[in-house]
Each structure stands twice: as structure tokens, then as C-alpha cells.
Amino acid sequence: MNNPTLENKVFLALLLLVSIAFCWVLFPFYGAVFWAVILAILFAPLQRRLARRFRGKPNLAALLTLLATLLIAVLPMAIITTLLVQEGAALYQRIESGELDIGAYLVQFRDMLPQSIQSQLQRVGLGDLQDVREQLSGYALQGSQFLATKAFSFGQGTFEFLIVFAVMLYLLFFLIRDGRQLVAKMREAIPLEDEQKRRLFSKFTRVVRATVKGNVVVAITQGALGGLIFWFLGIPSVLLWGVVMAFLSLLPAVGAGLIWTPVAIYYFVSGDFWHGLILTLYGICVIGLVDNVLRPILVGKDTKMPDYVVLISTLGGLALFGLNGFVIGPLIAALFMSSWGLFIDREPEEALE
Incomplete structure (x- = not known):
């Protein structure tokens, strides 16, 4: 005797099992x-x-x-x-x-x-x-x-x-x-309504582009600008410090200032006033403004996440996925917030029915 409910449950269990196995093979x-x-x-x-x-x-x-x-x-x-x-x-x-x-x-x-x-x-x-x-x-x-x-x-x-x-x-x-x-x-x-699927995939594409461009491109720009001023001032290991500043730029609570600020202080304390002044003004007016100018253009208002979410998701992604976590962590956080945003927008419509 056929039982459609049982058949659906078995089919969904099989679908879940083979999906997990496929992800395991690709891991x-x-x-x-x-x-x-x-x-x-x-x-x-x-x-x-x-x-x-x-x-x-x-x-x-x-x-x-x-x-x-x-x-x-x-x-x-x-x-x-x-x-x-x-x-x-x-x-x-x-x-x-x-x-x-x-x-x-x-x-x-x-x-x-x-x-x-x-x-x-x-x-x-x-x-x-x-x-x-x-x-x-x-x-x-x-x-x-x-x-x-x-x-x-x-x-x-x-x-x-x-x-x-x-x-x-x-x-x-x-x-x-x-x-x-x-x-x-x-x-x-995907078992959702056409409008919900359209919005979900559109949101996913925008979030991926915004996350990668908004985080990675801004970090690369800040690292390159930081390495440039270090080269101009004659600081050794320019490439290394530039890469470190690029990675730190991914963390909004830290930023590239964690590298160039101590160097500027060292210049001031050692009596090299002009080098310290140049580095300070460059760090504030050039490196610091990159985030405020480029990120809104590359990310946009609809996909921008709070700084604390970016910081936590970046550190968590780094701990779980290694170097790839710099992108995976913020991407998962952005998709999490976007999915819940779609769900919240969907709730009032269901309440009116």
C-alpha cells in the first residue's frame, strides 16, 4: 500500500544524505x-x-x-x-x-x-x-x-x-x-515562491560582489598605499608591512593604523618630526579615507554590515577556514543578515493574509 507522506520523507532523507556525501567528497x-x-x-x-x-x-x-x-x-x-x-x-x-x-x-x-x-x-x-x-x-x-x-x-x-x-x-x-x-x-x-527565489539569488549575488570588492579591494588599496609611504620614507621590508596592513584593514576595529601609528610615534619621539608628520597626515588623510570613500561605492548601503559583525565574522572565519576565512566569514555573515532580512520583509505580508 502506497504512503505518499512516507515516500516524501524517505526521498528527502535520501536527498539530504547524498548531498552531504557529495559535499564530503568535495571537501x-x-x-x-x-x-x-x-x-x-x-x-x-x-x-x-x-x-x-x-x-x-x-x-x-x-x-x-x-x-x-x-x-x-x-x-x-x-x-x-x-x-x-x-x-x-x-x-x-x-x-x-x-x-x-x-x-x-x-x-x-x-x-x-x-x-x-x-x-x-x-x-x-x-x-x-x-x-x-x-x-x-x-x-x-x-x-x-x-x-x-x-x-x-x-x-x-x-x-x-x-x-x-x-x-x-x-x-x-x-x-x-x-x-x-x-x-x-x-x-x-528550491521550494520557495518565485519572487522569494528571485530576491534571494539577487541578494546573494550582490552580497558576494559587495563583500569581496568592499573588503578585499579596500584592504589591497590600503596595503598598497601604506607600502608606498613606507617605501618613500625608507622603511625596510616594504612589501611585508604592506601585506600586513592589507590584512589588518579587513578588521574594522584594528585597521592599518596599528602598523603606521607606532612608526609615526617612533619618528616623533626620536626627533624626526617631519617624517612623523608626513606619515601621520598620510595615514589619516589618505589611508584612513580610503575606507570611507571606496567602501560605500563598492559595497552600497543595502549590503553594508556593522563593523562589529565584520570583525567577529572575519576572526571566526579565519579561525575555521584559515586564510580563506577572510572572505568566507564576512560572506556567511552577510548572507545570514540578508536571509533574515528577506524573512522579516515576508512576515508582514503573511500577517495580512
């Missing part, structure tokens, strides 16, 4: 799949323009879009990563050989402070900086050692990296070419 390549989806969404407008120009040639339009993606997004990041690893290896050698002593700069900075401030440091137990000096030197050595290790381990993991990179490119090509058909099939499979 070793989740980074490749994730970035393929993100890049396909970001470069979808370019693909549509090329598809209109080369009508009847979808493979050619997809291939040209893929080449543009490599030149604009992938190749610059690969070059910067390679240079960063090399600079980290050189920095590790300088610290290990004793040529660069981070703790000595801290002691020198303390000695430059006025006597009244040094007395206050003595009262709160910060007069003896030996422990702090050892900790800072240890952190600097660990950080540079991590980058140096990456330089040696990259050769060992080259084959694995090439496989993941090839999977991403292969998947990205088909997502670019067949993305609209895949989205249409996904919309048919």
Missing part, C-alpha cells in the same frame, strides 16, 4: 570550488558582454573571461605571494643572525621617552622590558620563520598546489560558461 578541494564560484560571480558581467559580442561562441567568451580573470586576479596575487615569501625568508635570516633585533628598537624607544613617562612605566611594572623584548623577538622570529618555511615547503607541495589550481581553473571555465543555466536549475530546485 578536500573546497578552496578551489569556493574561489571558482566567487570569481565566476565577480566576472559574470564581463562574460555577458563578451557573450553578446561573440554570439554563438560561448566557449570563446568563457575562455577570454578566464584569461582576464588570470591576468586581473590570479597572476598579481601569485606574484605578490612569491615576493612576500622571499622577503620573509630574508627577514628570518636577518633576525636569526642577530642583524635585526626587534627588542633593541623597543628599548631604544623607551629610552627616548620623557622621564615622567618612564617613571609611570616603572610604576605599572613596565620598566623592565626584558620579557617584552624577548617575546617580541620571539614573535618576529616565528612570523618570519613561517614565511621562510613556506618558501621551502612550497617546492614539496608543488604537485598538490598545481592539482588544486588546475581544478579551480577547470571548474571556473564551466561556471563562467554555464553559470546562468546552473543558477536557473538551482532556482527550480
Whole structure:
């Protein structure tokens, strides 16, 4: 005897089971799949323009879009990563050989402070900086050692990296070419009303573009501007500090000021007034204003999240997903807020029925 309710439950359980199994199979390549989806969404407008120009040639339009993606997004990041690893290896050698002593700069900075401030440091137990000096030197050595290790381990993991990179490119090509058909099939499979599905997918696309452009592009811009002023002032390891400022720019409560502010203070205390003034004005008027000028343009009002949500989601994503978490964390938070926004907008309509 047929039982439609039981059949539906069994079918849904089977559907859930095979979906979990499929995600489990893809998990070793989740980074490749994730970035393929993100890049396909970001470069979808370019693909549509090329598809209109080369009508009847979808493979050619997809291939040209893929080449543009490599030149604009992938190749610059690969070059910067390679240079960063090399600079980290050189920095590790300088610290290990004793040529660069981070703790000595801290002691020198303390000695430059006025006597009244040094007395206050003595009262709160910060007069003896030996422990702090050892900790800072240890952190600097660990950080540079991590980058140096990456330089040696990259050769060992080259084959694995090439496989993941090839999977991403292969998947990205088909997502670019067949993305609209895949989205249409996904919309048919979701058991929601057509208007809700349209709003949900539209919101998802806008959130992805806004999150990546609003966070990553602003961070890259601030890091590049910070590295530029460090190069102008003759500060060593410009690329390393620029990348650190770019990552810190992803955290609204911290920002790139955590790097350039202590350097400006050091200039002022050491008597180099003009360098300190230049760095301070540049940090406030140029680096600081990038977030206020670019982010509203790239993100927009409808997808902007509170700073505390960005901070928590970024740190949580970093802890769970590693480096990819800088994008995954804010993206999940943005989609969470957007989905609940759609649900709240839907409630009044149901109450009136």
C-alpha cells in the first residue's frame, strides 16, 4: 500500500544524505570550488558582454573571461605571494643572525621617552622590558620563520598546489560558461515562491560582489598605499608591512593604523618630526579615507554590515577556514543578515493574509 507522506520523507532523507556525501567528497578541494564560484560571480558581467559580442561562441567568451580573470586576479596575487615569501625568508635570516633585533628598537624607544613617562612605566611594572623584548623577538622570529618555511615547503607541495589550481581553473571555465543555466536549475530546485527565489539569488549575488570588492579591494588599496609611504620614507621590508596592513584593514576595529601609528610615534619621539608628520597626515588623510570613500561605492548601503559583525565574522572565519576565512566569514555573515532580512520583509505580508 502506497504512503505518499512516507515516500516524501524517505526521498528527502535520501536527498539530504547524498548531498552531504557529495559535499564530503568535495571537501578536500573546497578552496578551489569556493574561489571558482566567487570569481565566476565577480566576472559574470564581463562574460555577458563578451557573450553578446561573440554570439554563438560561448566557449570563446568563457575562455577570454578566464584569461582576464588570470591576468586581473590570479597572476598579481601569485606574484605578490612569491615576493612576500622571499622577503620573509630574508627577514628570518636577518633576525636569526642577530642583524635585526626587534627588542633593541623597543628599548631604544623607551629610552627616548620623557622621564615622567618612564617613571609611570616603572610604576605599572613596565620598566623592565626584558620579557617584552624577548617575546617580541620571539614573535618576529616565528612570523618570519613561517614565511621562510613556506618558501621551502612550497617546492614539496608543488604537485598538490598545481592539482588544486588546475581544478579551480577547470571548474571556473564551466561556471563562467554555464553559470546562468546552473543558477536557473538551482532556482527550480528550491521550494520557495518565485519572487522569494528571485530576491534571494539577487541578494546573494550582490552580497558576494559587495563583500569581496568592499573588503578585499579596500584592504589591497590600503596595503598598497601604506607600502608606498613606507617605501618613500625608507622603511625596510616594504612589501611585508604592506601585506600586513592589507590584512589588518579587513578588521574594522584594528585597521592599518596599528602598523603606521607606532612608526609615526617612533619618528616623533626620536626627533624626526617631519617624517612623523608626513606619515601621520598620510595615514589619516589618505589611508584612513580610503575606507570611507571606496567602501560605500563598492559595497552600497543595502549590503553594508556593522563593523562589529565584520570583525567577529572575519576572526571566526579565519579561525575555521584559515586564510580563506577572510572572505568566507564576512560572506556567511552577510548572507545570514540578508536571509533574515528577506524573512522579516515576508512576515508582514503573511500577517495580512
